[in-house]
Amino acid sequence: MRWHQGLLVGVVALTLSACAGGQVRGADRSPQPAADTTAPTAQTTQNAQTTPAAQANDKTFVYAPNLDVVTDWDPATSYSNEIIAMANIYESLTRYNAQTQKAEPKLATEWTASADGKEWTFKLREGVTFHTGKPLTAEVAKQAIERTIKLNGGAAYIWAPVKTIAAPDPLTLTFSLKYAAPLDLVASSGYASYIYDPDGVSPDGDKDGGSGPYTIDQWAKGKETELTLKAYDGYWGGWKPEQYRKVAFRVTEQVNTAWQLLQSGEVSFVPRLNPQLFQQASGTQGVQTASTPSFQNLLLLFNTEKLDPEVRQALQHAIDYDGLVAALKGAGVKASGLVPPGLLGHTPGKEPVYDMDKAHELLQKRGFGVDGTELELSLTYAQGDDDQKLLVTLLTSALKKVNVTVKAKPMQWSAQWDQGKKGGQDIFVMYWYPDYADAYSWFYNMFRTEKETSFNLSYLKDKEIDKLIAGLPALTAVDQVKAHEAYADLQRRILDEQAAAAVPYVQTYQRALGADVKGYVDNPAYPNVVFFYDVTSP
Amino acid sequence: MRRLGAFLLALIVLASLAAPWLAPYPEDAVDPLSSLLPPSPEHWFGTDQAGRDIFSRVLYGGQTSLLIAIAVLGSSALVGVALGMTAGYAGGWLRDVIMRVTDIFLAFPALLLSVALAVVLDPTVTTVIVAIAATWWPWYARLSMSVAASVSTRPYVDAARCLGVPAPLIVVRHVLPNSLTPVLVQLSLDAGGVILTAAALSYLGLGAQDPIAEWGLMVEQGQSLISTNWWVVTFPGLAIVLTAFAFNVLGEGLRNALDPRRTVIK
Amino acid sequence: MVGYLIRRLGQALLVVAGVVTLTFVIMRLVPGDPAVAYAGPKATPEQLAAARERFGLDDPLAVQLVAYLRDLLTGDWGTSLHSRQPVLDDLALAFPASLELVGTALVIAVAVGLPVGVLAARFKTRFPDFVVRVGSMLAVSFPVFWLALAVQTIFATGLGWFPVAGEYDGDLDTASPLTLWTNITVVDALITGNWPILTSTLWHLVLPALVVAAYPAGVIAQLTRAALIEESTQDHARLARALGFRESTILTRFSLRAALNPVLALIALVFAYSIVNGFLVEAIFNWPGLGRYATTSIRSHDTPAIAGVTLLVAVVYVLANLVVDLLQGVVDPRARAR
């Protein structure tokens, strides 16, 4: 009996000592003065005016993402969900404005491009310092972009047109390009366009090399409150009392749980609710909603090698566009062409039509249809995505009426993409969103001939279309009117003539916020990002 | 107790088998305009997001669940008893090998192995059956092995051996009949567990896929609507509880009737 | 006894090795390129090739398996493709919270299941027995994910008696920071006397732990009842009766300890089962355990991570069995003679 107890006690002691030592989770780690964390409670804010040194507003903005936030802390290679934090820690030369469809000044105050769109000069903002204390100079900016290009991770390809970068004086940055490209748009990208102090970059998130309004306070991977940010006092934009000085990311997988937390005021922002909850939210006291069209649309790519043109056109007419958008209850808006609204190249008036008779007529031309031979189509879509499941359900039951059976297979992205690269399906259902606010991304990635298939999953091989796509960057940089005509022409060829794809809807973001959040503007160029610096709370 | 279980189960089996006639709407009648209607005389259990009648789908879902339960229990009992018999009767190194393999599968958390398998084979009802059977047969192997081992030491089995009766014949004629009772009891007890695991798999999106009516899947689809349209998630969930409960009650009753003395750990 | 223990450890290692190989092979048969989980959904062909090269994904299966097993022994459980951290670090971060949830659930399950089982055995075939049998059968019939949803909607959102989600109130991280020793919040809070976090965590723990405890409580009650009834028909119970002992004394003093044997074995089994059950509950209650990590790994079919999670649960199952073996020796002298 004795040695049993000995063994048990030994085991317990072992596990205790083996685990993490006395590392304090809640306390601050960066050299902030202690006073900062023990912020005074709400009632003292009234007399904040009398004691300017006291904390203006210690309310925390709580963002409830449904996925883990941070996968990669390096601003050069970061390419996933952490954009919702990075966009507030780091800044780029420019920021895209969806209303004006133009890139606007941020770290660069102004910029000029040569006539041929190959020489660009940016004037940098004065008085900007990184969180590491180092001031912003053209030399540091040059180093940052060159490091991003060298690492070639994430969306580094956006700098492909750049030949050389120069820093003639501390506040001037010049680029010379291999071919004309809209560098102001490229510089506004959500990924790989940050200007940072390379010395501040650290993979485990204890410090950052950003110049943005917030800096990292606490990162506890895998915990419910995974990440907290705090205001950077030295920010060039300065601080006003009603702005949020602290931000917390509280990961909530279940949309229903997020909705409860929002109602109880424990959370200030939920990026996506399902349509039913969104409807209820608009009528709930203490909650406000914001619905904005995004730059993400749903695409059905038809296998141009296996399916006859008439069949592809029939499929375009067999989608119940209005029924789908109705069932989505606001989560999507009918698309017109390949390019979502808010981007140069969006052509209104190309809304597709649901017409089963025409579809049947087209099918009969190829010997299919009710009295023809039965047509079987294989379709792959994203597993676990309710909206895509809804589309597939509607399409399957519609095509059943015209003797076309759809074998739909939900798959995880890596498996679906792998099968797609080998031409394994007739219809490939997926979302697409650009890395920076430029319609070029759809055409370059999905409809340009590729030797080794990557995203051209309709396997389109059309010389004319390739030539038009190649000309787009130059036109966008130099002559936007001509660029618009080129986009319209391309969409006519791809959608009408080749019928290589169908675009059922553009996803609309359905955000829900606490009633006390003021001034929130949803910028579709930066998916799911809230610019905490631009919102206020009374 | 047993009568309650038998009655409940008969009710569920009948309702599911008669689904095509009983159900007011076809299984996958999609009607986007009447999506998410509350329970009403036309739709006793209301409709789901795609406008399908939940009452009909719960009935059809019964068919899926029973199919899965029977297929899983049948196949795993078959494999398990066969392996268990050979191990129990043969003994020696063969027994050890089989037992070690059984231990490995037993150590494997049932749901995780099912999930791993379901990820490999694309998600359909057959995947669910294969995935769960792969984690369920070890129970029957271990059970029938212990029974077979004890039965094969009985004198009349030795006598048959002395007469030169070939081993397989002995196993089939003597060892098997005596081992069936505990296995049968265990089968009825496990049915509830299989239905829960199948529902969990579909809930994770790795089991049956739309438009097949499967209770676990329906709960998953209705889950995010719980505060706006409560009925979408409630009725399939209740169906699972009721069926699992019926199986458990029947199993308990069977165990007491057939095998009062043996307490079998599942 | 020591010889017996070494043999058991040998068997356990064999089982764990078998589980690892099985998982790894199954995962590698999965269609689709695991490199995508690392390089990102929109990675360029070169980035994918680089990722495949880095993780040796192009080598033949056998080579990868051998490499994986060799690394395993040196404590390198591979790098998770989707979190880009060593798998062991991810597990060390996330597992304690799952342990906390399942551990509490089991404590509740035993605290409820055992006495209820004894009660049912004591009043065999009378009303309390009937109530316990129906109740325990109901408890094992609930799909845990559905029960979690129902309990959350009724008691947290509806009545507001308990918090909706999370491990403890968010603002406590700054108000009263927690020093980490074992990464298990309740234990750390207890050790460092951090009462605000302790009470808040316990308060958040109630609903999820009760949901996870339903199945084990049911089976423990059923088995305790059956084992006790069987014990009470043994000769020694008859002798005790003949010696004038009262029925309840016989049950609690003599039969219970003997009946604990099968119950202990069941607890080890149900422990591993409940961890996986816990995964489903964690998602609904926002519990920062292994569930989120497991489901994300499965969705992005991140082989090393899934193999790591499975291995961890298998090791826990084997360890639980070993601990139970030791406990059985303590509880029942007959077991010690084995």
Place this chain on the structure above:
Amino acid sequence: MIEVSDLEVRYGTHVAASVPALTVRPGECVAIVGESGSGKSSTLMALLGLAEASGNVTICGVDVLRAGPRELRRLRGSKAALVMQSPQAALPPTTRLGAFMRRALKLHGVRASMEEAMRAVLLDPALLRRYPHEISGGQAQRFAIALAIALGAEVILADEPTSALDVTVQAEVIAVLQRLRAERDLAVLMVSHDLALVSTIADRIVVMKDGQVVGTLTHPYTRQELEAVFGAQG
């Protein structure tokens, strides 16, 4: 002192045994003999009120079949003691022998020296620290007897006490039983199927077949009497 008259032991509707009359006076040893299933064990259990029965049974002045549960509990153990067939199985496996005896003594409020009781049955008191599975069958049976004596039982009901033991150990147990019966004037009622053993120690033998008493032999038995009763069945 045991007095039984027109006893009928029933399991539900089936009558397991019926005994018209049986008395065992202090110091006397009576044996009930018959094949298994002849109802002898049920009879023994009925005497302690542990089986459904009608008729009347008085042990040490207590009318067993009509006594209340508390009175019965006081009778069992302190007045009438049971010795069972399989010694190890008859003792709670997870309790040490000494602890079990101490609890039994406390239950009946008897202050007796456990060591003395052990020595009376020729057992080393150190065995009290052992668990039931750590002693032999013979020792366990003698411990049961020691338990009875320690509690001051006047009547001992033994249900096939030696059939599970091998011959040499049987002799020891019987010798102890005989000695204590003489010293303490105990009334012993023994159930067995071993005629040879029984005929050496029993004053009277009651023979039962299919639940009925078919004959009673008193010591010394002649061969004829034995054959007359058993020979007849062939």
